[in-house]
Amino acid sequence: MSPFDTPENAGHGAILTVDLAALVANWRMLKQRAGTEAAAVVKANAYGIGIEPAVTALAKAGCKSFFVAHLSEAIRARAVAPDATIYVLNGLAPETGGAYAEHDLSPVLGSHEELLEWAGFRQSGAKVRPAALHVDTAMNRLGLWPGEGLDLAREKSGVIAAAGIGLVMSHFAASEVIDDPANARQISAFAEIAAAFPGVSASLLNSSGHFLPGCPSYQLTRPGYALYGGNPTPGKPNPMQPVVGLEAQILQVREVEAGTQVGYNGTWTAKGRRKLATICLGYADGYPRNASWTDRSQGGSALVGGVRCPFVGTVSMDLIIIDVSEAPAEAAKRGSAVTLIGGELDLEAVGAGAKTIGYEILTSLGRRHARHYVGL
Incomplete structure (x- = not known):
């Protein structure tokens, strides 16, 4: 479920x-x-x-x-x-x-x-x-x-x-x-x-x-x-326990052909037939627009069924498109949850993908999320 x-x-x-x-x-x-x-x-x-x-x-x-x-x-x-x-x-x-x-x-x-x-x-x-x-x-x-x-x-x-x-x-x-x-x-x-x-x-x-x-x-x-949970020793294993996890829901899945341009201003072009998923999260939720992945520069990614899937096109206000072509089919479907922060996508990895630092990722976390406090 x-x-x-x-x-x-x-x-x-x-x-x-x-x-x-x-x-x-x-x-x-x-x-x-x-x-x-x-x-x-x-x-x-x-x-x-x-x-x-x-x-x-x-x-x-x-x-x-x-x-x-x-x-x-x-x-x-x-x-x-x-x-x-x-x-x-x-x-x-x-x-x-x-x-x-x-x-x-x-x-x-x-x-x-x-x-x-x-x-x-x-x-x-x-x-x-x-x-x-x-x-x-x-x-x-x-x-x-x-x-x-x-x-x-x-x-x-x-x-x-x-x-x-x-x-x-x-x-x-x-x-x-x-x-x-x-x-x-x-x-x-x-x-x-x-x-x-x-x-x-x-x-x-x-x-x-x-x-x-x-x-x-x-x-x-x-x-x-x-x-x-931020790493105080960059370049070395993080001695701290992770504190924050972020998941978003897949709203829609579609397949596109080679040459298809994706997102605002068509900044990403499919190199072959690809399976894309649109998730319900964007820069209004605190995820930086700098995480956009275009034909010219790499950006952020999400974990879908444990597989790291890159963003494609521009991070928009409420939505991000990700390439789920390599993800398990049962995880890449409408209604499923994908991980934006968690596992191998720690704060440093997310910050690097957004061309910023983990500090900015943390302090930008939006108010629209369902917030759950656990552990105590």
Whole structure:
């Protein structure tokens, strides 16, 4: 029986399955590997799987700290994790101190202006949790310059004391590339920063940072992508358990002759007689249009009866056409389910087929899927 025959899936073109037990197992493995406290990065709707179920599962497993990108995400996380420490990575937007106090949240401060505003807010009598201080050691994106951070640390009183800093952190630019010289420079720069803030917890490791030889774990790590099954060690076997699976339904099957052009603008031409299936999923469901497979470039694929079948033509808004000529006939028929994420089509393979990265695949997962949470 096709999974689309069940009442909960009927009416949906695709099914997204999220294994929360695997999510928790990945967090526990990284925590054990680091030998220190591990937070969880749950920004971008917990990398597409849903903030509420992800935070609930991780908090129940013992995760005490979470990182999000936006204040709105932090408020959602707080609703299901009333006792956790929740940091907002994108900093303190002007005049938002009241919301941080109301929801018991911690901003990640990355500029002098943010430090001054937060310090002033605290000194007004507001009851807030300690904030984090972000020092930029390579990205040139957000955060204080290292020299600024060191200068502020040397001030025994002043804005740092007034801001109530409880965590100092930085972010790797290339930790997934073990031999990138930027890693050693960042490790050295951050060691100096961490030493300048005695008694303050420090955090440097992202997902791939857990696998960098000789990199200190400090008091808190911040895994994200690896929690959701992404490979933190590109080019090597993935040490993480898969968390996400995606299936779509075949709507129609047809045979075409050699020379037949397929899809918008006829970008793919059949080289011989082929059997094609149209599935109920497209870029409106979060599957990138860059996965299109044309006469000039390769693209994505699906598993049909365990056989990898290439897309043909352009990924359209609601539909993708796949070549099922080599798939078992019993699997390549109207109503059957095909796999878009799962098995050999892991996040890295899907990202490569779409000319992007697994991060984008995860965070683009659409809202039209029937979502099933399993494992807990």
